[in-house]
Every structure is written in C-alpha cells, then in structure tokens.
Amino acid sequence: MSIEELLERYTRRDKLPHIWCPGCGNGIIMGAVIRALDQAGVDQKKTVIVSGIGCSSRAPGYMKFDTLHTTHGRALAYATGVKLARPELKVVVLTGDGDCAAIGGNHLIHAARRNIDLTVVVFNNDIYGMTGGQYSPLTPQGSYATTAPYGTVDRNFDLCELVKAAGGTYVARGTTYHTRMLIDLISAGLGHKGFSFIEVVSQCPMYYGRKNKLASAVAMLEWQKEHAVPVKAAAKLTPEQLKGKFVIGELHREEAPEYTEVYAEVVARARGEEK
Amino acid sequence: MSTTEVRLSGFGGQGLITAGIILAEAAILDGKNAVQSQSYGPEARGGASKAEVIISDGDIEYPKVGDADVFLAMSQAACDKYAKALRPSGVLIVDTDHVKNVPAFSGKTYSVPITKIAVRETGKELVANIVALGVLVGLTGLVSREALETAVLDRVPPKTKDLNKQALAAGFAAAEEILGKEGE
Amino acid sequence: MANDRRAQLLSGNEACVRGALAAGVRFFAGYPITPSTEIAEGLAAALPKVGGTFIQMEDEIASMGAVIGASLAGVKAMTATSGPGFSLKQENIGFAAMAEVPCVIVDVQRYGPSTGLPTSPAQGDIMQARWGTHGDHPIIALMPASVRETFDLTVEAFNLAEELRTPVILLLDEIVGHMRERVELPPDESVHVVNRTKPVEDPETFQPYKPGPNLVPPMPAFGDGYHFHVTGLAHDESGFPTGRGQDADRLVRRLHAKIQNRKPPVARAEEWQLEDAEIVVVAAGSVARSARAAVREARVRGIKAGLLRPITAWPFPENEVREAARRAAAMIVPELNLGQIVREVERVSGGETKIVPLNRIDAELITPAEILERIQEVAAHVD
Numbered sequence: 001m002s003i004e005e006l007l008e009r010y011t012r013r014d015k016l017p018h019i020w021c022p023g024c025g026n027g028i029i030m031g032a033v034i035r036a037l038d039q040a041g042v043d044q045k046k047t048v049i050v051s052g053i054g055c056s057s058r059a060p061g062y063m064k065f066d067t068l069h070t071t072h073g074r075a076l077a078y079a080t081g082v083k084l085a086r087p088e089l090k091v092v093v094l095t096g097d098g099d100c101a102a103i104g105g106n107h108l109i110h111a112a113r114r115n116i117d118l119t120v121v122v123f124n125n126d127i128y129g130m131t132g133g134q135y136s137p138l139t140p141q142g143s144y145a146t147t148a149p150y151g152t153v154d155r156n157f158d159l160c161e162l163v164k165a166a167g168g169t170y171v172a173r174g175t176t177y178h179t180r181m182l183i184d185l186i187s188a189g190l191g192h193k194g195f196s197f198i199e200v201v202s203q204c205p206m207y208y209g210r211k212n213k214l215a216s217a218v219a220m221l222e223w224q225k226e227h228a229v230p231v232k233a234a235a236k237l238t239p240e241q242l243k244g245k246f247v248i249g250e251l252h253r254e255e256a257p258e259y260t261e262v263y264a265e266v267v268a269r270a271r272g273e274e275k
Numbered sequence: 276m277s278t279t280e281v282r283l284s285g286f287g288g289q290g291l292i293t294a295g296i297i298l299a300e301a302a303i304l305d306g307k308n309a310v311q312s313q314s315y316g317p318e319a320r321g322g323a324s325k326a327e328v329i330i331s332d333g334d335i336e337y338p339k340v341g342d343a344d345v346f347l348a349m350s351q352a353a354c355d356k357y358a359k360a361l362r363p364s365g366v367l368i369v370d371t372d373h374v375k376n377v378p379a380f381s382g383k384t385y386s387v388p389i390t391k392i393a394v395r396e397t398g399k400e401l402v403a404n405i406v407a408l409g410v411l412v413g414l415t416g417l418v419s420r421e422a423l424e425t426a427v428l429d430r431v432p433p434k435t436k437d438l439n440k441q442a443l444a445a446g447f448a449a450a451e452e453i454l455g456k457e458g459e
Numbered sequence: 460m461a462n463d464r465r466a467q468l469l470s471g472n473e474a475c476v477r478g479a480l481a482a483g484v485r486f487f488a489g490y491p492i493t494p495s496t497e498i499a500e501g502l503a504a505a506l507p508k509v510g511g512t513f514i515q516m517e518d519e520i521a522s523m524g525a526v527i528g529a530s531l532a533g534v535k536a537m538t539a540t541s542g543p544g545f546s547l548k549q550e551n552i553g554f555a556a557m558a559e560v561p562c563v564i565v566d567v568q569r570y571g572p573s574t575g576l577p578t579s580p581a582q583g584d585i586m587q588a589r590w591g592t593h594g595d596h597p598i599i600a601l602m603p604a605s606v607r608e609t610f611d612l613t614v615e616a617f618n619l620a621e622e623l624r625t626p627v628i629l630l631l632d633e634i635v636g637h638m639r640e641r642v643e644l645p646p647d648e649s650v651h652v653v654n655r656t657k658p659v660e661d662p663e664t665f666q667p668y669k670p671g672p673n674l675v676p677p678m679p680a681f682g683d684g685y686h687f688h689v690t691g692l693a694h695d696e697s698g699f700p701t702g703r704g705q706d707a708d709r710l711v712r713r714l715h716a717k718i719q720n721r722k723p724p725v726a727r728a729e730e731w732q733l734e735d736a737e738i739v740v741v742a743a744g745s746v747a748r749s750a751r752a753a754v755r756e757a758r759v760r761g762i763k764a765g766l767l768r769p770i771t772a773w774p775f776p777e778n779e780v781r782e783a784a785r786r787a788a789a790m791i792v793p794e795l796n797l798g799q800i801v802r803e804v805e806r807v808s809g810g811e812t813k814i815v816p817l818n819r820i821d822a823e824l825i826t827p828a829e830i831l832e833r834i835q836e837v838a839a840h841v842d
Contacts, residue, residue: 012688015699045684050528061688061699066681068531069690070524071554077521081528081536082681084512085486089532089682107524110517263512270507296639299468303641306463311639315578336752337827338638338745421461 001038010034010044015062020055021129023209023217025176025202029123030059032179032200033094036186047090050079052099054130055204056123059094073103076111079118087260090190091117097124097138101157105137108159112166112195116259119189119196122159125204133207144211159199164252169194171252175201177224178248185250194258201228201246278331279417280340283407284357285349285373287315287324290404295326297408297426302330304422310335323352330417347411348374349389349403366415370407385414385453392445402442405431409446414454420447466643471609471635472539474642475565476501478613479537481650484563485511486536488525490518490544493577494633495567498539519544523551527560531689533680535617539565542584543574545591552626553592554691556714559668559676561620561655563613565629567636568744570822579822580633582744582795586802588628589773597715599725600628600773604747606640612770618653619725623717624675630772632795634745634824662686667698668710674717718774728776729768730783732758736765737841738834739787741780741804743769746793746825753830762838775803784808788841791833793817793825813837 007013011034020026037047049065051057053072060067070078075093083091100108100122111118127145128134135145135152138159142151164171170192174182182200189196203209203220214220231249234242281298283291292313299309313326327340342362348354349370358378361367365382372390387410393403405427412423424443431439469477475498479487487502489495499515506513512529516522522538529536540548545566555562568584570576584591588600599619603609609631616627658665658677667687668676676696679685692700693707701707718725729747732754733739742750747768757764767783767790769776780803784790790812792801801816808814817833819825 045686046682048532048681061690064686066686067688068528068681069688069692070527071550071691074520074524074551077516077524078528078531080514080516080521081486081488081525081530082532083528084514084525085529085532085534085536086680086682106517107521110521263507267507267510270504271510296468299639299641303466303468304461304463308641309468309639310641311468312634312637335640336748336755337824338634338640338748339824339826341826419461425462 006034006038010037010064011062012064018062019058021206023203023205024055025125025200025204026056026059026123028176028179029056029121029182029200029202030062032182033059033092033121033186034063035183036190037092039183039187040190042090042190046088047092048082049092049094050075050082051094052096052104054096054099054128055125056094056096057099073099074107075099076104076107076118076120080111080116083116083118083260084263087117087264091119092190093118093120095120095122097122097126097159098128098136101137101159108163109166112163112168112197114259115167115169115194115256117193117195119186120198121186122197122199123202124159124199125202125208127204127208129204129207133211139208143208145208146211160197160251163197167195167256168197168252169254169256170196172197172250173199173201173246173248175224175228175248176203177221178228181248188250192253194256278329278333278335279344280342281328281330281345281347281417282325282340282343282357282360283328283347283349284323284325284353285370287322289324289349290401291324291349292326293430294404294408295328297423297430298411298418299328299330300429301418301422301426302328304425305418307332308335310338312338323350325353345411345415345417347407349407351375354378368407368411368414370403385410387449387453392449393442396445397438397441399438402439405439405442406446406449409443410450413447413450466641468639469606469642470497470637470639471603471606471631472497472567472637473501474606474610474644475539475613475629475631476505477644478610479563479617480505480509481610481647481652482614482617483535483652483654484537484617485509485534486526486529487511487513487538488516488522488529488536489538489540490516490522492519492541492544494569494636495539495541495565498565498567519547520551523548523564526562527551527555530560530562531681533682535561535621537563537565539567541567541569542571545584545587549592553594553596555626556592556596556598557594557691558689559624559678559714560626560689561624562626563616563620563629564626565631568630568632576822578633580745580795580824581820581822582632582746582799584630585772585796585799588630595711597625597718598628598773599623599625599718600630600771602630602743602769602772603635604744604768605635606638607642607644609635610642610644614650614652618651621655622653622675623721624655624678625718630744632744658685666696668694669696670713670717674713674720725771726774726776726778727770728779729766729770730779731766731768733765733767733783735763736783736786737763737788738837739765739767739783739790740830740834741767741769741790741792741800742794743772743800746795749825749827750793750830752827753834756827756831757834757838760835762834764834769800772800775807777807780804780807781809784811787812789813789815789837791815791817791830791837793819793830793833795819795825
C-alpha cells in the first residue's frame with residue numbers, strides 16, 4: 001500500500017499535522033504501527049488503540065480507529081477493561097517510557113503477568129518530552145535532564161527483561177532506525193496471542209539530545225545504528241563485548257494460556273454449575 | 276410492639292456472627308422483622324467478636340443494641356465488657372467453659388457448659404455456636420424452634436447438616452434440663 | 460408461622476450486589492478493601508454466571524481504569540471501595556466525568572482520615588464525593604439508609620449513569636453496608652432498567668460529543684465501527700482535543716447542565732413529618748435511622764419535629780432544604796463527621812433558620828437518644 005493509501009485508510013488526516021517536534025521519532029513509530037496493523041491484517045473496525053499521557057500518547061488521536069487517550073500511566077488498566085469486556089477486539093497500547101515504566105509500572109508488570117492479549121508499543125525516547133525534558137526510569141544512568149543537571153543517579157530499567165520476567169509471552173525491541181525490522185516486530189506482536197511487548201528505542205533531539213550533546217536527530221539515529229546488536233549477532237558476543245550496546249529483535253516468545261480465554265472457561269464452569 | 280435486643284459476644288472464630296445471622300433469619304422465617312449487625316477486630320481468629328440482633332414486630336430504626344435483653348457471653352473478656360449493658364430484667368447466658376467469673380446481675384443468669392456440650396454430643400467444638408443458639412432459644416423462646424432449625428440448615432454447608440442438627444438438639448436439650456430443674 | 464419465605468436477611472453490601480445484577484452490570488474491577496469487600500466477593504461469584512466479567516486488579520487506580528475501559532466497550536461497569544481506595548480512584552473518576560463514561564463507584568465509608576478505623580463507620584467522604592477529583596466537575600452521589608434502599612439506589616445509580624453518561628457514586632457507610640436487615644426484593648423483571656442511548660447517525664458524519672436533546676451525547680461502543688476518540692483533554696463535539704477556552708467552557712457547562720436540568724430532578728430527599736415541623740432534623744445514610752427514631756419519640760413528647768433525609772448527597776437537595784429552612788425554627792444536622800452536610804444546609808438555608816450541628820467521630824453511630832436530647836434542648840429555646 002502506498003503512503004498515500006495508508007494515510008487515507010488509517011489516519012485522521014484532518015487532525016494532521018501532528019504536534020511532535022522536528023526530528024522526533026514518534027512519527028516513525030506511529031508509521032510503523034500503522035504499517036504493522038496493515039501487514040497483520042487486523043480488522044480496523046474491531047481494533048482499539050489506547051494510550052496514556054505524554055508525547056507518544058498523542059499518537060492514537062491521529063489514527064482512524066476507536067481510540068482512547070487515558071490518564072497518565074493507566075493505559076494498560078483501561079485497555080484491560082476494554083479487552084475483558086469485549087475479548088473479540090484487538091487492543092493496542094501506545095505508551096511512553098515515563099508513562100509505562102514509572103507511573104504505570106505496576107500495571108505493566110501485572111498485565112504481563114496475566115498474559116492478557118494486548119499489544120504494547122513503548123515509545124522509548126529516554127525522557128519526559130511533554131513536560132520538557134525530565135529523566136525517566138529508562139534514562140541511561142549518568143545522562144543529563146532538566147531534573148538531573150548533574151547527571152542521573154537512578155539506574156535505568158531494562159524494560160524487556162522486566163516484562164519477560166513478569167510473564168509477557170512476546171517481547172521484542174526495535175529502533176526508529178531499523179524501521180523494516182520494527183514493522184515486522186510489531187506485526188508479529190499483533191499476531192501473537194497473549195501479552196506482546198515491543199520497546200522501540202527512539203530519539204528526542206529536542207530534550208534528550210540537547211541535554212546530552214546529541215543535538216541532531218541524524219546523530220541520534222547514527223547512535224542507534226552503531227549501538228544496536230541484532231539478537232543473532234548478540235548470541236555470539238560475550239557480555240564484555242555487549243557492554244554499552246543493546247540487543248534488538250525478538251527477544252522472547254512462548255505460548256501460555258491467555259487471560260480472556262481462561263476467563264471464558266471460568267464463565268463456562270460457573271454457568272455449568274447452575275444446571 | 277415488642278422488640279428484643281440480643282448480644283452475642285466472644286472470641287473471633289467461635290462463629291458468633293454466623294449465630295447472629297441465623298437467629299435473625301429464624302426471626303424472619305417466623306414472620307418477624309430483624310436486624311443483625313456486628314463488630315470485629317482485624318484478627319480473623321482469636322480477637323473479640325460481637326454480633327447484635329434486634330427482633331421486632333415493627334420497624335427497626337436504630338440498628339445497634341444498647342442495653343440488651345439477652346446476652347450470650349462466650350469469653351470472659353466479652354462477659355466483663357458487656358454484662359453491664361444488660362437490661363435489669365434481662366437474661367445472661369454464659370459458657371462456663373470460657374467464663375469463670377460470672378458477675379452478679381439482677382436478671383436471670385444461666386451458666387451452661389456450651390463448648391463442653393458441643394464436644395460431648397458431637398465431638399466438634401466448632402459447633403458450639405449452634406449449641407449456644409439451641410440453649411438461647413430453648414431458654415428464651417425468642418424464635419420458634421422450627422424456624423431456628425430451618426435457618427441453621429439453610430446456612431450451614433450441606434455436608435455438616437447432620438452435625439449441626441445434632442448440635443442444635445443438644446442445645447435445646449440443655450435448655451430443657453435447666454428449665455426442668457427450675458420447675459422442680 | 461415458621462417458614463415465611465417472602466423476605467430474606469441481607470446486608471447492604473449484598474443488596475448492592477443484587478441491585479447491580481438487576482440493573483444489568485456485566486463488569487466489575489476492584490481491589491480488596493474493608494468494609495466493601497463483600498461486594499467484590501459477591502460479584503466474583505455472580506458475574507460469570509450471567510456471562511459478565513470480574514477482575515481483581517493490581518490496585519485501586521487500575522480498577523477504576525478498567526471500569527472505564529469496559530464501559531467504553533459497551534457494558535455496564537462498576538467498582539467498589541472505601542475511603543483510602545476512593546482517594547486513589549479520584550483522578551480516573553474525573554476522567555469518567557470529563558469523557559462522559561457511565562460507571563458506578565461504590566464507596567462504603569469507613570473511619571478516616573488515612574487508614575483510620577477500617578471496620579468502623581463514618582460519613583467522612585461526603586465532601587470527597589463532591590470535590591475529590593480536581594477541576595470543576597459535576598457528580599451524582601446517592602446515600603441509602605437501609606438495605607432495601609441500597610438495592611434500589613444501586614439500580615438508580617446505574618440508571619442515572621447510563622442515562623446521563625456520568626460516573627455515579629453510591630455512598631454507603633459501614634453500618635448500612637454491613638448490617639443485615641429483613642428485605643423483600645422485587646423480582647428482576649419488575650425492576651426499571653435504563654440503557655445508554657446508542658447513536659443512529661452514519662459513522663462518517665457522527666460527532667461523538669454532540670449532545671442530544673437532554674444534553675447527553677448518544678454513545679457508541681468500541682467496535683461498533685464509529686472510530687471515535689475519547690480523551691480527558693478538553694474537547695469539542697468531535698471528541699478531539701481543543702486548545703480553545705470557549706470549547707472547554709461549553710463542555711464543562713454542559714456537563715453540569717445535563718445533571719442540573721434533568722427532569723425529574725436528580726436531587727431528592729425524603730420528607731417525614733415535615734408539614735408542621737418546627738424542628739427539622741437533616742440526616743442521611745445510617746444516621747437518618749437514628750434521626751427517624753428520635754423524631755418519632757419527640758412527636759410522642761409533643762415536640763413538632765420532622766425529618767429531611769437527603770437521598771442524593773449530590774446534587775444536594777437544595778430546594779427541599781431551602782423550603783424546610785423557611786418554615787422551621789431550627790434545623791439539627793447529625794452526622795458521623797465534624798460537619799459536612801451541615802455546610803450545605805447552612806449554605807442553602809441562607810440564614811433563614813438556626814442551624815445546630817451534631818457530630819460524632821468516635822466510630823459509633825449517633826443514637827436516637829442523642830438526637831432526641833438535642834431536639835429537646837432546641838425546643839426549649841424555640842418556645
């Protein structure tokens with residue numbers, strides 16, 4: 001499908017242009033999500049896109065689906081309600097690193113634990129952009145932010161490891177540089193039955209970049225290219241060799257009972273007992 | 276309009292809140308009005324527990340029991356705490372297995388080895404609450420025996436129906452024995 | 460008669476479960492908290508039997524979020540909590556008000572502030588129900604005084620939520636929630652049930668926040684093909700964020716007006732022995748039970764007392780209170796807090812009558828004797 005056709009079919013063109021800064025990775029991710037939805041062949045009428053608060057969470061407003069822009073950190077909680085009420089709907093959650101790893105961290109681990117069939121795409125730009133450049137739980141330790149003028153003290157999360165440990169059954173990491181791979185990773189997540197989690201390493205030249213001497217989007221994408229190691233290549237490297245790098249690709253996949261399917265069995269059991 | 280206020284108190288885990296519910300349900304089966312309320316501590320077992328039941332022919336507005344007409348004490352602490360909150364003409368029933376010091380009181384006092392009866396007659400201390408209900412209703416006639424038995428059997432797990440029936444009968448028998456002695 | 464099966468013994472919390480089921484609830488998300496937990500337990504057992512869904516979420520905030528999500532997916536949804544959890548839910552209650560998502564929040568009030576006395580009664584959340592979330596939002600809060608009324612007002616909470624597309628709070632207190640009472644419940648088929656109005660427009664031209672004649676926009680469900688957007692940001696009739704103050708103004712005024720203008724009024728109160736009352740007791744929830752007993756006894760003693768019982772805490776029954784204030788020599792306001800309903804009574808009565816608060820915060824219900832004593836004191840000064 002051409003860009004024009006994709007835009008026409010999947011976006012609310014009257015809501016464009018978007019609010020994101022020049023060089024921001026959010027548009028690339030939204031584009032990848034749209035292409036992945038198209039590639040996975042989801043039913044547009046039966047797809048709900050849910051977001052929290054932050055730059056990333058404005059994406060659903062531009063997308064021609066049923067869309068729900070919730071409160072800060074709570075996208076997964078709202079999405080859980082949508083999915084449980086109508087399990088036949090495909091529910092996609094678009095969230096940011098602050099939204100899902102800080103204020104929404106509890107919902108993230110519990111949604112993963114339940115293995116509820118949601119597809120979560122995290123726009124990880126290592127910073128709170130909407131509020132102007134404060135550090136998030138994913139900001140690399142020692143980086144600068146408006147609230148870390150001397151460098152961050154906090155250690156940063158590896159969200160993919162967290163979600164895997166919590167019970168997520170599809171975990172992947174992509175970047176805004178490796179867009180073809182990103183589309184495939186999201187598309188695979190959409191096709192997976194269970195809790196699917198795709199972290200997207202993105203760039204915020206405006207806040208993270210300027211604070212950390214990476215003032216151009218191009219430089220930040222170059223950084224991604226140089227530091228990302230595909231899963232297969234990473235398998236051959238020692239931890240020492242991987243130091244300072246990050247692994248991209250499908251990191252984890254397993255089959256496990258999905259929450260709404262198990263709950264449907266509960267319903268059948270409860271109704272059976274009444275006979 | 277006749278109204279009777281009942282307080283059941285002892286340890287958590289003795290089943291007194293269940294007993295209060297059953298008593299209120301029995302009153303309803305008798306066509307009367309009833310309200311049951313309770314208070315309890317954070318402990319599921321062993322803390323203080325109190326159930327209150329008001330039985331009336333008319334409306335019941337204030338749902339709490341002030342001075343009770345009937346007070347069942349199944350722990351010393353409960354007896355010490357609430358014996359004062361009894362109407363002068365009221366009825367005090369104590370489980371002698373748990374209450375050693377029975378306070379002097381102007382109304383009627385019945386000292387009954389409720390827990391011992393439960394163990395002796397059924398082998399289960401667990402049903403002391405049902406024995407207590409049998410004793411209480413046997414002594415006071417607050418609800419009909421038929422209604423009480425129906426209410427007990429409605430509430431308890433199916434597998435324990437016989438056990439509870441036995442416990443209730445033991446309670447009724449204990450009350451009859453006491454009343455029989457009184458009549459002598 | 461030892462087998463009268465017309466009635467049953469139910470607690471307020473159990474009646475709430477029955478009412479919710481009669482109203483058609485199909486989703487419950489909650490988190491365990493005393494003294495509301497029996498509502499979650501009851502619905503965990505009952506909902507699967509009617510094809511509904513129960514989930515115990517990871518926290519109070521998530522529960523409220525899930526309820527809103529489920530409602531947007533088209534089902535009647537509720538949660539139940541108590542003070543600490545009610546505090547945590549507030550932000551998302553505000554979202555439900557702003558985005559006009561029908562839902563029912565039960566708050567079984569317990570003693571606070573903070574963890575307080577978890578198993579003891581209070582009426583300390585009346586103002587929180589009104590003003591708990593930020594911004595100038597409207598709210599509906601209902602305050603039953605009996606087990607049967609808990610059933611009825613649970614149904615009404617759902618009906619109002621669905622009709623007006625708004626969160627509705629059912630404000631129980633520990634006494635009403637936990638006391639068991641003789642009740643005769645109506646058969647489900649005789650219960651009046653309201654469902655949300657769905658749009659009939661073509662999805663292409665549909666404006667999701669364009670109000671209908673009652674100021675309430677018809678509401679599609681996710682998956683119905685309308686591709687609509689829902690946000691807590693100030694939005695225009697298209698549902699999309701607007702940076703313009705006048706759009707926000709129009710929206711928030713309409714949110715208030717749809718509740719204020721509703722016919723018959725949402726606000727209501729029970730009036731008992733009020734016709735010739737010189738001393739009016741204004742009491743709600745469990746305290747109204749004591750107040751009624753006190754008024755009855757005062758009448759026996761020749762004092763012209765009456766009871767005005769707000770059934771809706773919010774909107775406050777202003778007309779009823781104003782009218783009573785005009786005729787009464789004094790109003791006594793007993794409540795299980797240090798003065799919340801009394802502020803509204805003072806505001807509404809506009810100095811027309813003497814207002815006498817009666818407050819108790821020792822975790823016990825105010826007794827009829829205490830209220831009677833206050834009535835007698837006031838009567839001695841009135842004559």
